[in-house]
Amino acid sequence: QVRLAESGGGLVQTGDSLRLSCAASGISFSTLDMGWFRQAPGKEREFVASISQSGSITYYAESVKGRFTISRDSVENTGYLNMDSLKPEDTAVYYCAADRHYRLRRVGSSTADYWGQGTQVTVSS
16 A cells, blocks of 8 residues: 655744655655645645656746755655745645656646645744
8 A cells, every 4th residue: 555654844933944754655666756735724735846756857836946845765765845945825734746657747737646644834924
């Protein structure tokens, strides 16, 4: 059974940094593209960033470009989202996703084979 487990969320202040992790089990992470999405209260889930199987190609939403960095460690079967210069508008539940069909390889993608349960990030002003 494939499972994605996010961790690292929390309550921070404007300008702070956080690092989210996404641990995969039940599948070889190196065969999957992976990505991060977020959903704020009352809003639809939105694409944040994604990274190819090899880690050589990354995609970012304009709203996070230059502040967030996506990375992966295929040996550890884990993906990461480093978030710097956090803003109150970054407050959301953050979900990781993984996909074997290349659907995460574009900004604004919304479909993936596997999803985690989410981790809350709250940025206070």
